Amino acid sequence: MHEKIMRNLILLFLVLLNFPAFSQSLSYIYPKPNTDKHSIQTPIVLRFDRAIDPSKISLSIKILGEKSGDHSFDVRISDDNRTVSIRTSRPFALDEDVIVSINGEKFSFRTSKISPxxxxxxxxxxxxxxxxxxxxxxxxxxxxxxxxxxxxxxxxxxxxxxxxxxxxxxxxxxxxxxxxxxxxxxxxxxxxxxxxxxxxxxxxxxxxxxxxxxxxxxxxxxxxxxxxxxxxxxxxxxxxxxxxxxxxxxxxxxxxxxxxxxxxxxxxxxxxxxxxxxxxxxxxxxxxxxxxxxxxxxxxxxxxxxxxxxxxxxxxxxxxxxxxxxxxxxxxxxxxxxxxxxxxxxxxxxxxxxxxxxxxxxxxxxxxxxxxxxxxxxxxxxxxxxxxxxxxxxxxxxxxxxxxxxxxxxxxxxxxxxxxxxxxxxxxxxxxxxxxxxxxxxxxxxxxxxxxxxxxxxxxxxxxxxxxxxxxxxxxxxxxxxxxxxxxxxxxxxxxxxxxxxxxxxxxxxxxPYPTNLPEAVVSFENISSLVQNQNDSLYFRNDTTDTGIIINFTELND
Known part of the structure; x- marks a missing residue:
């Protein structure tokens, strides 16, 4: 958790080094640019097309509401190391255009006319x-x-x-x-x-x-x-x-x-x-x-x-x-x-x-x-x-x-x-x-x-x-x-x-069934694709630092 907080702080202050334009490195932006009816409490979500390395990539972000002015915000990097979730410290104004600037590149959206x-x-x-x-x-x-x-x-x-x-x-x-x-x-x-x-x-x-x-x-x-x-x-x-x-x-x-x-x-x-x-x-x-x-x-x-x-x-x-x-x-x-x-x-x-x-x-x-x-x-x-x-x-x-x-x-x-x-x-x-x-x-x-x-x-x-x-x-x-x-x-x-x-x-x-029989381990496609890169790679399951004895070996990898 301490490492994640440090990465969040780095993201707030540094400038993008690897990618010249965010439109080429972001696969997902929310709110969708040029859309309306957004909640005045809407989150802003950015997803990169590859994992974020805080030592090589960071963001300069500015959020400006036409009525509500500049917004301070909190940044979180999700567990996929690709998704950045941004929450402003106060709501936007009703029925206003909001401009989000990321390393000089901008997109905008409009808030709802009514509050929740x-x-x-x-x-x-x-x-x-x-x-x-x-x-x-x-x-x-x-x-x-x-x-x-x-x-x-x-x-x-x-x-x-x-x-x-x-x-x-x-x-x-x-x-x-x-x-x-x-x-x-x-x-x-x-x-x-x-x-x-x-x-x-x-x-x-x-x-x-x-x-x-x-x-x-x-x-x-x-x-x-x-x-x-x-x-x-x-x-x-x-x-x-x-x-x-x-x-x-x-x-x-x-x-x-x-x-x-x-x-x-x-x-x-x-x-x-x-x-x-x-x-x-x-x-x-x-x-x-x-x-x-x-x-x-x-x-x-x-x-x-x-x-x-x-x-x-x-x-x-x-x-x-x-x-x-x-x-x-x-x-x-x-x-x-x-x-x-x-x-x-x-x-x-x-x-x-x-x-x-x-x-x-x-x-x-x-x-x-x-x-x-x-x-x-x-x-x-x-x-x-x-x-x-x-x-x-x-x-x-x-x-x-x-x-x-x-x-x-x-x-x-x-x-x-x-x-x-x-x-x-x-x-x-x-x-x-x-x-x-x-x-x-x-x-x-x-x-x-x-x-x-x-x-x-x-x-x-x-x-x-x-x-x-x-x-x-x-x-x-x-x-x-x-x-x-x-x-x-x-x-x-x-x-x-x-x-x-x-x-x-x-x-x-x-x-x-009942009792519900909790599974010993749950593995998703995302887990496998991010951890298994080569044929004959294995996943080892541990409970904290203790080996469970459960091992999955991948003998063949297909696209």
Whole structure:
């Protein structure tokens, strides 16, 4: 840590020696130059195309707001030794141009017209009067209760109905009930007979309850909620829990943003991926016929924090996605055109994001922020093979839970809002990213159909089975969790009682082991590529200074 602080100080005062122009040495700049609507607390992030050696490279930085004047700042070098995160000591002014000068080279961006507090007030003004039950529920949320011994399960614990058990995969079901009675929400780990192995009562509905790759458990802890025109988003923070569901850490977005509940990832290199929503005033009369000149439009944010919780990457829909790419209505006063609900670290280090209201999966470069390709939606670049022609052109729609499989394929939960008739399914595509082809290689559509209009998840298990969390199923054939084998045969099925308001659904559902079995070591592609340079190189794993005996030897290296 002392060495990192010294490097930060060196960066503040020295002049760039190796590279004549920062545009040739920086692969990523945030905020994206010449963009607007940035938070007055926005971080500034610079990523070099190679590791920084403080003895050979340094920066002269000046930050000037047209209204707020010169800004002092703090500099951090992230653990990749390439990324510089800059935080100003005070906020910028609203609606001002900010010029950042790096060794004489300049770029600029413009701040938002409203502050983070004003964003909350605008949403409360337009939405809460229309949804008075939301104000009542979140104002009177009960206190959290400690875990109760399993021989005295509380009387308000949700009733679990096991519809089918045949030959499910090893492990336990992880889910959280969701409904109108927030005083009866539980995070729960269940046996195949529906009895709880572990549970925790939470004061507001549990969202995105799951196990991370390192074996820790996480849950999105709701702070407040806004439900514009029936679309859900909520301000939250992320709880990190041990196997006993005890909170050991919390995560929150930085730079003036509040985390959203939809997805949260802990990465193998110790970094974190979070999602946020960004309400901004937009004159929609200049964009669409009958647009409201006073509209409040939600942008979507993806933010990466390093192990020290500094922002090292940020991506905004404002900078890359036209509002008119949406399938959502654009003639109201409160609009949510993108609605990111999942983010996945791809096998090549880039990111896959799911945007519900675009009916699109987007691959973005984690190195530059640029879009690599767009799958589905109005700007689809792929040819679909073996799909159902009656669903064209939106073969999947309003989807959730994009995931990359070890075999290179992707899975997602197709909510099917744009199908006619509407139905939901789990799908797997084989992608040819060079020739932009997407081949449907597996799907599960229940018989009779299940339609989860909102929420939902798809998880491929090590034995080839697939766990489907059906999300917001409110009519027709109601199921909460279905596990099927590769042939589409049901191995396990679970539901909640019909007509019980406090347990209508679960945001997602997964099968994991319990106890959580923390891995002995986690190695990412980035770790390997930075440490292994030659054939027959080896990685040795130590616990502090003690050898663990774990060695990985690389006998062959491919690009």
């Amino acid at each position: 507090q004003e964003q909350k007030e605008l949403f409360a003004k337009y939405f809460l009067p229309s949804y008075p039950e939301i104000s009542k529920i979140f104002a009177n949320a009960p206190k959290e209760t400690d875990d109760i011994p399993l021989d005295s399960i509380p009387s308000d614990f949700p009733k679990i109905i096991i519809n089918s058990v045949r030959n499910p995969a090893p492990g336990y079901i992880y889910l959280a009930n969701f409904g109108s009675g927030v005083d009866r929400s539980y995070l729960m780990i269940l046996n195949n007979d529906g009895t709880p192995v572990k549970y925790r009562k939470v004061p507001l509905p549990g969202f995105d309850f799951k196990m991370q790759p390192n074996g820790l458990l996480t849950n999105a802890r709701i702070i407040t909620s806004h439900i514009p025109q029936g679309w859900g988003w909520a301000e939250a923070y992320m709880e990190v829990m041990d196997g006993n569901l005890k909170v050991i850490d919390t995560l929150q977005c930085k730079g003036g943003y509040i985390a959203d509940f939809h997805d949260f990832k802990m990465l193998p290199n110790g970094h974190y991926l979070l999602i946020s929503y960004d309400p901004q005033p937009v004159d929609m009369s200049q964009i669409v016929p009958n647009g409201n000149p006073n509209a409040i439009v939600l942008g979507s944010i993806v933010q990466e924090l390093d192990a020290d919780k500094n922002v090292v990457f940020q991506w905004r829909s404002w900078d890359y996605i036209p509002i008119t790419d949406t399938y959502a209505p654009l003639d109201g006063i409160a609009l949510d055109p993108v609605h990111i609900n999942a983010v996945e670290l791809d096998y090549d280090g880039n990111l896959l994001i799911s945007s519900r209201h675009l009916s699109e999966i987007t691959k973005i470069s984690r190195e530059t922020g640029n879009i690599i390709w767009r799958l589905g939606g109005k700007r689809n670049q792929f040819t679909f093979i073996n799909e159902h022609p009656e669903n064209a052109p939106t073969y999947f729609s309003y989807q959730h839970d994009i995931r990359r499989l070890p075999n290179g394929n992707i899975t997602l939960y197709d909510n099917g809002v744009q199908h006619n008739p509407q139905y939901s399914r789990a799908v797997e595509y084989k992608l040819d990213e060079q020739n932009l082809k997407a081949q449907l290689v597996w799907e599960y559509r229940n018989n009779p159909d299940v339609f989860g209009e909102t929420m939902g998840s798809t998880q491929r298990l090590p034995n080839g089975n697939t766990v489907i969390g059906w999300g917001g199923v409110s009519t027709g054939h109601i199921r909460i969790v279905t596990e099927v084998n590769p042939q589409g045969e049901v191995e396990f099925e679970l539901s909640f009682p019909k007509g019980v308001s406090f347990q209508t659904t679960s945001y997602c559902a997964y099968r994991y």
